[in-house]
Amino acid sequence: MTTLHKEILTQYFELFNGGYYRTILDLLDESVVHDTVHLQAETGKKAYESFLNRQAECYQEHVHDVVIMINDEGTHGAAEYLVTGTYRKTDLGQLPARGQVYTIRAGAFFQFNGDKISRVTSYHNLQEWLDKIR
Numbered sequence: 001m002t003t004l005h006k007e008i009l010t011q012y013f014e015l016f017n018g019g020y021y022r023t024i025l026d027l028l029d030e031s032v033v034h035d036t037v038h039l040q041a042e043t044g045k046k047a048y049e050s051f052l053n054r055q056a057e058c059y060q061e062h063v064h065d066v067v068i069m070i071n072d073e074g075t076h077g078a079a080e081y082l083v084t085g086t087y088r089k090t091d092l093g094q095l096p097a098r099g100q101v102y103t104i105r106a107g108a109f110f111q112f113n114g115d116k117i118s119r120v121t122s123y124h125n126l127q128e129w130l131d132k133i134r
Contacts, residue, residue, distance in 0.1 A: 061086075
């Protein structure tokens with residue numbers, strides 16, 4: 001189980017880097033829960049698709065130096081990584097975008113329902129990101 005789930009998360013980040021956001025949705029459970037630093041938890045593939053569309057519109061990001069960990073039961077996973085990006089368009093409730101470039105450390109926690117991702121909790125130091133885009 002842990003090999004399968006590690007492959008799923010590896011694919012998730014590869015698809016993210018390639019901009020294949022629609023294909024990421026195939027990895028998700030229909031009722032996926034998404035927690036982020038910026039917003040309240042959102043539930044469902046439609047909400048996750050909206051998040052990915054906003055990401056594509058406002059940011060150009062590449063995730064690298066990814067370290068993936070899966071628990072022995074294959075029910076939970078975690079990833080730590082660096083995000084290098086450009087803030088292209090002002091996001092909801094954020095500072096104005098002016099093409100600022102940034103690199104920040106980030107992480108995500110995942111829960112699985114069988115071979116689908118059922119929860120994604122994303123984290124980065126919001127204050128560090130704000131300092132880099134001022």
